Amino acid sequence: SNKRKGGLLLDSRAGLLQGGDSGAAAVAGAPDKSLLVRALMYSEELKMPPKGRLGAAVVADFQDWIRRGLPWPDSAPVGPPTTKVEKPRPLPWSFQPVRIVPAPAVKDAAWPKNDIDRFILARLEREGLIPAPPAEPAALLRRVTVDLTGLPPTVEELDAYLRDPSPGAFEEAVRRLLASPQFGERFARYWMDVVRYADSTGFGADYTLDDAWRYRDYLIDAFNRDLPYGQFVREQIAGDLLTPPVPVATGFLLVGPKELAEYDKEKLRMDVVDEQLNTIGQAFLGLTLGCARCHDHKFDPVPTADYYALAGILRSTRTIPPGNLSGPISAWNHRLMDPTAEQAKALETWKKEVERARTRLVQVRDRKGAVAEARTLERAIARLKADPGADADQIRRLESELAKKKSVVAPTPEEIERLENELLRAYMRPKPDEVLAVEDEKAPADLRINIRGDVHNLGAPAPRGFLGTIPLDGRRPIDPKSSGRLQLAEWIAHPDHPLTARVAVNRLWHYLMGAGLVRTVDNFGARGEAPSHPELLDHLARRLREERGSLKAIVREIVLSRTYQMAARGGSTDPENRLLGRRSLRRLDAEALRDAMLAVSGELDGTRGGSTMTYTGRLFVPLESIALPADPWRRRAVYLPIYRGTTAPDLLEAFDFAPPGMVTGRRASTTVPTQALFLMNSPFVLDxxxxxxxxxxDRADLDDAGRVDLLYRKLFARPSREIDRRRALEFVRGSGPDAWTDLAQALFASNEFLFLE
Structure with missing residues (x-):
């Protein structure tokens, strides 16, 4: 056979001696040292044949044959094994350079507002289709407000917009929304789906990531100040290596899931590298790089050697400490938020003061050991009693032990009280901010290829580098004394990289239009979908470069197009709306739905930034058994803590919240009966x-008809119609004391509230 499996060919003596990925299959004259014999005897993991052992006599014949030197028929080939040479596959469209494509001419020259419209209209005209009419002004304001901020327009914003008939009213609304701090909150939440953000590691040893929230706040700030996209890439991959450094951005590499309970720690470290590399590939390049860990990528031009060239960069980056793992992961990756020499000195001083006070206290307590033990027990009991999930038997045992200690110990000496106060004062002194961040290992090194992904079966070295199929001019070589992360970031952010800008603008199109020009937003490889409008995709990628990486400029260009502003109506032609001849209806995502309910009820807490974590350490208990104050749960959903080992809050879970264990550029969109049941029965919705x-x-200045109109303006961002008021008033006047509550809940569950036209 000329088909090679596991790197092994058995059609010649040379092939048998050369072996494959697992080494030589046979050693002439030495059956005991031959892998083939061990496999035939089922003495190792490799078993041949896999469906059943050969008889002892047959195995003995193989042993005798190897002992005699592997005699081979004269007619057999004696040279090195050969394989079928396949023609190199052409590179996928996404690996080709971004083209300069002029906007096409159109028949209806009055319709387009910008070049986006010209690309869309030209395609519609070729297909004999007519674009849908523009959306109603109120519907358009609700659409763009939710798309750009994740919140509905206020009644005041709606009324002001509807009073202004000028052509520039919508453009002014877009300017206001792009400048609002809610823009960053909305687009940061999109990106958090992509980077698999969570506040704990997940799996069995589910430790909280106490400072992950700083990375979330970094994202919000980056989108609000319109950080150029190339710099956005550089900071997240190598922010600690930039000048000035931005270590908080490298939380990108740390917020992914980690199986810390993995017994094989070398495998754990490579699993972390694989997860980081796959996230980099999908987030920035639209490539499933992880598919090349065990073998050459079956569909995309990513050989295993290139995978390990990239993996060596991340393996030379400190994420998991060497040796046995102990303590929370946050402690391994704490870095100064602004690592100046002055702050570093301040941090060291703070740590020394705390340690000095703690040491003196322990020394005194050791002289009065029972006193120290009793006070420790008191604190343990206090903590347990504050924890609704605590074991009652455990509390009783501690109380009993405390009683014994107190019965034989004198009151706490003044010296202990004084030292405790000293320790408390040391802790209360301002501590320099620290962040969850990575840094280069002290001795960066290349990786050897892991044969079939096995960390203990090592092949040839793979010098650190990038994908050989995308050579770019002006790249800096990797310094052997550095990890290569900075060079990797520069390679991805290179203005001529064929994937980076395409993937970025496609994500923006997906967020604003409901589906990307490439619908598989995380996969631009051969197994992903081809773009519906390839020329428009390249045009937007070029525009991103012309706008110096400004994402807000591309967002503005999209929402000011007629394509974005069309109504969601049309005929049966093009049912999937691939030609974009109309607007597609979209349900509010989980966060927008939750935040909208809080906003229209007047309960939304607009506090920005900071930690909302109410539980830290290792998660042993379900989230619902952890005591959670109510106030953080009235903040925007982007600020809610996400614990991987527990389910998300009910509303988010019911409406397709992104799983934090994987890259999710496009969420699932389900319509199931449990969603309607949730809206009818959820305490959150009822409240x-x-x-x-x-x-x-409470609006004493309004009659019931005015209250109905206000309700419609709040929920649907439009004035009520006569039929709306008549039906609502009939319901309110014919129902009991909870009529207004029932009406509000019914409208929460309506399609007009749940969907964006």
Missing amino acids: RAKALARSLR
Whole structure:
């Protein structure tokens, strides 16, 4: 056979002696040293044949044959094994350079507002289709406000917009929304799906990532100040190596899932590298690089050697400490937020003061050991009693032990009290901010290829580098004394990289239009979908470069196009709307739905930034058993802590919240009966309806018809119609004391509230 499996060919004596990925199959004259014999005897993991052992006599014949030197028929080939030479496959479209494509001419020259419209209209005209009419002004304002901020427009914003009939009213609304701090919160949450953000590691040893929130706040700030996309890439991959350094951005590499309970720690470290590399590939390049860990990528031009060239860069980056793992992962990756010499000195001083006070206290307590033990028990009991998930038997045992200690010990000496106060004062002194960040290993090194992905079966060295199929001019070589992360970041952010800008603008199109020009937003490889409008995709990629990486400029260009502003109506032609002749209806995502309920009920807490984590350490218990104060849960969903070992809050879970264990550029969109049941029965929804009803009843300046109109303006961002008021008033006047609450809850569950036209 000329088909090679496992790197092994058995059609010649040379092939048998050369062996494959696992080494030589046979050693002439030495059956005991031959892998073939061990496999036939089922003495190792490799078993041949796999469906059943050969008889002892047959195995003995093989042993005798090897002992006699592997005699081979004279007619057999004696040269090195040969394989079928296949023609190199052409590179996928996404690996080709981004083209300069002029906007096409169109018949209806009055319709386009910008070049986006010209590309769309030219395609529609070729297909004999007519674009849909523009959306109603109120519907358009709700659409763009939710798309850019994740919140509905306020009644005041709606009224002001509808009073302004000028052509520039919508453009002014877009300018205001792009400048609002809610823009960063909205687009950061999109990116958090892509980077698999969570506040704990997941799996069995589910430790909290106490400072992951700083990376989240970095993202919000980056989108709000319109950080150029190339710099956005550089900071997240190598922010600690830039001048000035931005270590907080490298939280990108740390917020992924980690199986810390993995017994084989070398495998754990390579699993972390694989997860990081796959995230980099999908997030920035739209490539599933992880598929090349065990073998050459079956569909994309990513050989295993290139995978390990990239993996060596991340393996030379400190993420998991050497040796046995102990303590929370946050402690391994703490870095100064602004690592100046002055702050580094301040941090060391703070640590020394705390340690000095702690040491003196322990020394005194050791002289009065029972006193120290009793006070420790008191604190343990206090902590347990504050924890609703605590074991009652455990509390009783500690109380009993404390009683014994107190019965034989004198009151706490003044010296201990004084030292405790000293320790407390040391802790209370301002501590320099620290962040979750990576740094280069002290001795960066290349990796050897892991044969079939096995960390203990090593092949040839793979010098650190990038994908050989995408050579770019002006790249700096990797310094042997550095990890190569900075060079990797520069390679990805290179203005001529064929993938980076395409993937970025396609994500923006997906967020604003409901589906990307390439619908598989995380996969631009051969197994992904081809772009519906390749020329438009390249045009937008070029525009991103012309705008110096400004994402806001591309967002603005998209939402000011007629393509974005069309109504969501049309005929049966092109049912999937691939030609973009109309607007596609979209349901609010989970966060926008939750935040909208809080906003219209007047309960949304607009506090920005900071930690909302109410539980830290190792997660042993379900989230619902952890005591959680109510206030953080009225903040925007982007600020809610995400613990991998538990489910998300009910509403988010019911409406397709992104799983934090994987890259999710495009969420699932389900329509199931449990969603309707949730809206009818959820305490969260009912509480929001009650609050909204109270706010309506409190409007003494309005009659019931005015209250109905206000309700429609809040929920649907449009004035009520006569039929709306008539039906609502009939319901309110014919129902009991909870009529306004019931009406509000019913409208929360309506399609008009749940969907964006």
